[in-house]
Amino acid sequence: KAGVTQTPRYLIKTRGQQVTLSCSPISGHRSVSWYQQTPGQGLQFLFEYFSETQRNKGNFPGRFSGRQFSNSRSEMNVSTLELGDSALYLCASSFGDRGKNEKLFFGSGTQLSVL
Amino acid sequence: DAKTTQPPSMDCAEGRAANLPCNHSTISGNEYVYWYRQIHSQGPQYIIHGLKNNETNEMASLIITEDRKSSTLILPHATLRDTAVYYCIAFPNMYSGGGADGLTFGKGTHLIIQP
Numbered sequence: 001k002a003g004v005t006q007t008p009r010y011l012i013k014t015r016g017q018q019v020t021l022s023c024s025p026i027s028g029h030r031s032v033s034w035y036q037q038t039p040g041q042g043l044q045f046l047f048e049y050f051s052e053t054q055r056n057k058g059n060f061p062g063r064f065s066g067r068q069f070s071n072s073r074s075e076m077n078v079s080t081l082e083l084g085d086s087a088l089y090l091c092a093s094s095f096g097d098r099g100k101n102e103k104l105f106f107g108s109g110t111q112l113s114v115l
Numbered sequence: 116d117a118k119t120t121q122p123p124s125m126d127c128a129e130g131r132a133a134n135l136p137c138n139h140s141t142i143s144g145n146e147y148v149y150w151y152r153q154i155h156s157q158g159p160q161y162i163i164h165g166l167k168n169n170e171t172n173e174m175a176s177l178i179i180t181e182d183r184k185s186s187t188l189i190l191p192h193a194t195l196r197d198t199a200v201y202y203c204i205a206f207p208n209m210y211s212g213g214g215a216d217g218l219t220f221g222k223g224t225h226l227i228i229q230p
Contacts, residue, residue, distance in 0.1 A: 035220075109158055
């Protein structure tokens with residue numbers, strides 16, 4: 001079956017702009033999580049959506065937001081971009097039931113560069 | 116989530132077993148130990164997970180100490196393609212009802228397989 005698809009793969013924006021990233025989870029998965037990865041901070045959890053509701057949220061400012069649609073596809077939005085937002089943004093999908101086999105499947109990420 | 120600690124880097128000769136340690140001394144009873152790896156510029160890939168029993172799959176073996184305070188990931192016959200950053204994570208097997216329940220990735224271990 002198809003894996004997790006993230007679009008676009010690369011993105012260049014300037015400070016002050018906003019950006020929307022998209023993630024299509026594996027069919028049947030209801031949870032989508034978003035992570036930011038930078039060389040200095042590593043992988044950091046942004047938020048998780050489950051059945052169109054934000055279920056968990058990491059420690060990021062309100063400029064970072066997301067949503068999930070009824071088909072489980074998810075988007076994340078970053079407003080008023082800052083240079084420090086340059087990062088690889090990864091999404092991961094799972095069944096979301098937190099059972100004993102709660103594996104996350106990651107996409108290849110969107111590499112965002114803010115100039 | 117329990118905090119995990121791993122050595123920042125390790126070397127292993129090709130064809131030998133790679134043993135990657137992880138300390139998770141504050142792990143709680145409902146947290147599984149998961150291992151993921153990330154090859155450069157790709158999203159993390161699930162390897163294996165366990166609760167308290169040793170586990171083995173086609174990729175690796177996981178040895179968890181009886182007190183569950185540490186574990187070891189074993190790649191039995193390392194190849195050059197196993198060069199990656201390996202993350203050990205403690206993740207609850209149930210949704211706790213709030214907060215940042217996302218995976219907490221540390222810096223991981225950069226495993227370098229030497230030819």
